[in-house]
Amino acid sequence: MTGRISLIYWLSALVLAPLLPGVINRTKAFFAGRKGQPLLQLYHDLFKLLNKGAVTSRTASWVFGAGPVIGLAAVLVALALVPAGGIGSLLAFPCDFVFLVYLLGLARFATVSAALDTGSAFEGMGACREVQFSLLAEIALLLGFAVLAAGTGQLSLSDMFARLWSRAQASTNSTALLVAGSFLIVLLAENSRIPVDDPNTHLELTMIHEVMVLDHGGVDLAFIAYGAAVKLWLFTSLLVGLALPLHTGRPLIDLAGIVAGVFAAGVFLGTIESTMARLRLIRVPQMLLVAMALSLAALFWVLR
Amino acid sequence: MTLWTDLFILALVLTNFKLLATSRLAALIKTTAYQAVALSVIPLTLAARPWPLHLALLSLVTLAVKGGILPWLLRRAMREAEVQREIEPIVGFSASVLIGMVLLGMSFLIAVPLKLSVPMQSAFLFPGALFTTLTGLMIIVSRRKALTQVVGYLVMENGVYAFGAALAVQEPLLVEMGILLDVFVAVFVMGITIYQISREFDHIDTDRLSELKG
Numbered sequence: 069m070t071g072r073i074s075l076i077y078w079l080s081a082l083v084l085a086p087l088l089p090g091v092i093n094r095t096k097a098f099f100a101g102r103k104g105q106p107l108l109q110l111y112h113d114l115f116k117l118l119n120k121g122a123v124t125s126r127t128a129s130w131v132f133g134a135g136p137v138i139g140l141a142a143v144l145v146a147l148a149l150v151p152a153g154g155i156g157s158l159l160a161f162p163c164d165f166v167f168l169v170y171l172l173g174l175a176r177f178a179t180v181s182a183a184l185d186t187g188s189a190f191e192g193m194g195a196c197r198e199v200q201f202s203l204l205a206e207i208a209l210l211l212g213f214a215v216l217a218a219g220t221g222q223l224s225l226s227d228m229f230a231r232l233w234s235r236a237q238a239s240t241n242s243t244a245l246l247v248a249g250s251f252l253i254v255l256l257a258e259n260s261r262i263p264v265d266d267p268n269t270h271l272e273l274t275m276i277h278e279v280m281v282l283d284h285g286g287v288d289l290a291f292i293a294y295g296a297a298v299k300l301w302l303f304t305s306l307l308v309g310l311a312l313p314l315h316t317g318r319p320l321i322d323l324a325g326i327v328a329g330v331f332a333a334g335v336f337l338g339t340i341e342s343t344m345a346r347l348r349l350i351r352v353p354q355m356l357l358v359a360m361a362l363s364l365a366a367l368f369w370v371l372r
Numbered sequence: 373m374t375l376w377t378d379l380f381i382l383a384l385v386l387t388n389f390k391l392l393a394t395s396r397l398a399a400l401i402k403t404t405a406y407q408a409v410a411l412s413v414i415p416l417t418l419a420a421r422p423w424p425l426h427l428a429l430l431s432l433v434t435l436a437v438k439g440g441i442l443p444w445l446l447r448r449a450m451r452e453a454e455v456q457r458e459i460e461p462i463v464g465f466s467a468s469v470l471i472g473m474v475l476l477g478m479s480f481l482i483a484v485p486l487k488l489s490v491p492m493q494s495a496f497l498f499p500g501a502l503f504t505t506l507t508g509l510m511i512i513v514s515r516r517k518a519l520t521q522v523v524g525y526l527v528m529e530n531g532v533y534a535f536g537a538a539l540a541v542q543e544p545l546l547v548e549m550g551i552l553l554d555v556f557v558a559v560f561v562m563g564i565t566i567y568q569i570s571r572e573f574d575h576i577d578t579d580r581l582s583e584l585k586g
Contacts, residue, residue, distance in 0.1 A: 242379055354469070358389065361389050361472065364477070369496065
């Protein structure tokens with residue numbers, strides 16, 4: 069039964085993921101007093117891109133084509149590892165959080181290699197920034213998972229999230245909020261949201277993620293855009309699972325709750341993006357250091 | 373009860389990181405005020421309800437002095453000295469946060485082998501207080517502006533106060549009140565001194581004051 073629910077969750081996440089950026093965009097449009105693009109814009113974009121051919125640079129090798137495919141595959145497997153609140157994940161085994169972090173690392177490695185393969189100076193710069201920031205974000209992420217593992221005494225993500233709020237233990241719950249704060253910063257950095265990166269400017273000098281995919285087109289670009297949406301969903305569901313205690317015992321209600329929570333978090337992210345300015349690039353590592361400090365403080369708290 | 377104590381100590385630890393990471397003096401002063409709020413609540417969370425009168429009084433006076441008067445004095449000194457931010461600290465802000473993490477770890481490590489003569493109600497109180505004290509020390513040694521160093525002094529004293537908070541239930545009220553008065557007078561005098569320094573030399577950079585040997 070739980071396996072079937074997990075499968076339903078995984079599939080619904082795959083279908084609903086492109087809606088999340090739409091929700092964020094609509095929130096931003098609301099704050100700016102605009103009407104905004106349609107909620108289903110990303111679906112239309114994906115459909116358009118899938119029907120298009122692509123032009124590839126003569127300097128690019130097979131690495132360029134492999135980047136989006138490996139990136140998307142890694143993110144899809146990673147999504148299967150992430151539990152939704154109390155609902156267990158599709159794949160669960162001891163220490164799967166390390167596998168999750170490595171999968172995200174693999175996706176990043178594929179994207180970065182594809183960017184470097186084009187030989188474009190701009191894309192090299194974007195790749196450099198992506199790696200620099202993720203270097204710090206990854207530590208915060210792993211430390212956060214370590215806190216959850218130590219706090220709940222479980223080694224697989226599903227067990228951790230299932231035990232997280234059910235036990236009325238003070239230290240675990242207060243550290244869960246700390247880790248949620250840390251993961252929020254990691255989410256903003258990893259998904260190139262506003263305080264770190266502004267996807268709307270289309271000015272290569274200020275961007276991170278968008279710069280790396282400048283040379284991709286057609287199906288490749290569709291894979292990248294879809295992969296980014298799924299990654300955003302993945303991090304948001306992690307955050308929602310941490311911050312909102314959703315354990316009614318009825319799997320279907322939990323499922324509906326977590327999906328609603330993810331979209332509520334989307335509105336929250338849109339609010340952050342509307343009320344904050346983009347940080348200068350040299351301030352971004354400092355922000356990620358704060359995420360690390362939060363995770364580490366939580367770890368000390370748990371370990372004592 | 374320990375849940376609330378833990379939460380407020382956690383708030384104390386987080387404000388410490390904020391103090392280490394920020395360069396704007398106005399934000400620094402505001403953070404010390406937040407820290408004072410957490411500090412004044414901690415003794416109350418440790419005591420059994422109904423709260424004894426002297427404890428409630430102590431908490432109120434702490435809030436008034438550390439959360440109201442001292443930030444007001446510091447803000448006035450800031451305005452008169454016309455400084456907005458700590459521009460070139462001796463240790464950078466990112467490095468300060470990194471050192472802060474090491475200090476936090478050290479505080480937890482030190483707390484384990486130390487056998488205190490008075491039992492602590494919360495396991496986090498001692499590490500949290502020690503970390504606050506070390507943060508204050510860190511701010512004093514790593515910043516150049518006299519005003520920031522006063523903030524560091526205040527934070528260091530906050531740490532001592534948090535440590536005393538655990539004992540405040542047994543300890544006479546007079547001791548805590550005396551400490552509070554001392555801090556008040558110290559910050560008052562420092563505020564005047566900063567004003568005088570900035571009027572005399574047009575800056576409050578303590579590094580450049582060492583060149584004034586007769």
